[in-house]
Amino acid sequence: MPVHTSQGSQGNHGRGVGLGLALASAVAFGGSGVAAKPLIQAGLNPLHVVWLRVAGAALVMLPLAVRxxxxxxxxxxxxxxxxxxxxxxxxxxxxxxxxxxxxxxxxLIEYLAPALVLGWVRFVQRRPVTRAAAVGVVLAAGGLACVVEVWSGLGFDPLGLLLALGAACCQVGYFVLSDHGGDAGEQAPDPLGVIAHGLLVGAAVLTTVTRPWRMDWSVLAGTARMNGTQVPAFALLAWIVLVATVLAYVTGVLSVRRLSPPVAGVVACLEAVIATILAWVMLGEHLSAPQILGGAVVLAGAFIAQSSAPAKGSAEPVARGGTERELPAHETAA
Known part of the structure; x- marks a missing residue:
């Protein structure tokens, strides 16, 4: 079944709102690592932190799932x-x-997802994409290479690379599925309902994988060290659940509905920049000159991509994930 894109990005106001939501989502997602790292260093298994994040968010969104x-x-x-x-x-x-x-x-491998989204649009759905969107993806990928200083690593585990590529492919699914049915008007699935049920499904799957009953629950009753400061572990977990998951997914899905999967995907690359800046400020992990330059390049790529959507009624190729909106007869004739 083809994935149709939304009409919410039509017009400057809709695109402006969509861009603001995408930036909010990037900030919320970017803060997850800063809060999760102290918990991991305090003794929690990384996968157990993931389960706490998803299960806690599913519990918060449960009333919406029922609704x-x-x-x-x-x-x-x-x-x-x-x-x-x-x-x-x-x-x-x-x-x-x-x-x-x-x-x-x-x-870096995970954030190849925007390029994979464009590949999905161009080669699977056989839809045209703007050159500006493609240039934005290239710039964002190059900037990310500087932000994460990819040259500092040499020999990599093949399975690890495959898992990172799997994360990128799953992120493509996030952008494409977030936009699913966005042009169906009142018949479109409610995005909050999709998120709520998706979190329940994710929590169920992760429960079987992570086996949380083996987790050291006492860690949550203590404190975790954040750049020399003792912070209540439960407060960090609350941030991860409420901000880095619930708020992040809600604003992210709504942004895709107003922009498009390729454009929202490139803007989401800002998460890596935001995460690095937050780690600098809150964890004392300082940025180097190449990382600062890379962050500027990512910002430029995101701006170029989000500004590449044509005006309403334009016949130019679009950076969108599905079929173009049908025009009224008089616009088509014009």
Whole structure:
């Protein structure tokens, strides 16, 4: 089934709102590592942190899942795909990858997702994309290479590279599924309902993989060290659940509905820059000159990509994930 894109990005106002939501999502997602790293250093297994993140968010969103329970009957494939790919797949593959290869390398590979989104649009759905969007992806990927200093790692574990690529593919599923049915008007699946059910599916899958009953729960009752300061572990977990997961997914899905999978995907690359800046400020992990330059290049690439969508009614190629909106007869004739 082809994935249709939304009409919400039509017009400057819609694109402006979509860009703001995408930036908010990048900031929220980018803060997850800063909060999770002290918990891991305090003794929690990385996969257990992932399970706490997803299960806690699923519990918060449970009332919305109940409210939109009809989605489970009407869109079971969409919900299963979102839970498996956009929630469980991305998190599990990424944390498994960083156990075998450097974090920076895994992050760069994961954020090849925008380029993979464009490949999906161009070669699977056979839709044209703007040159500006493609240039934006190239710039963002090059900037990310500087941000994570990919040259600092040499020999990599093949399985680790494969897991990082799996995280990138799952992130493609996040952007494509987030946009699913966005042009169906009132018949479109409610994005909050999709997120709520997706988190429930992801939590169920991660429970079987991570076996949380083996977790050292006492860590959450103590404190974790953040750049020399003792912070309550439960407060860090609350940030991860409420901001880095619930808020991040809600703003991210809504941004895709107003932009498009390729454009929102490139803007999401800012997560790596934001995460690096937050680590600099809150964890004392300083930025080098190449990383600062790379961050500027990522910003430039994101701006070029998000500004590449044509004006309403334009016949130019689009950086979108599905079929173009049908024009009224008089516009078509014109």
């Amino acid at each position: 939109h329970r009809a989605l489970a009957r009407g869109r079971p494939t969409l919900l299963a795909g979102f839970g498996l790919l956009a929630v469980a797949g991305v998190q599990a593959c990424y944390f498994a990858a960083i156990s075998r290869i450097p974090v920076g390398v895994a992050l």
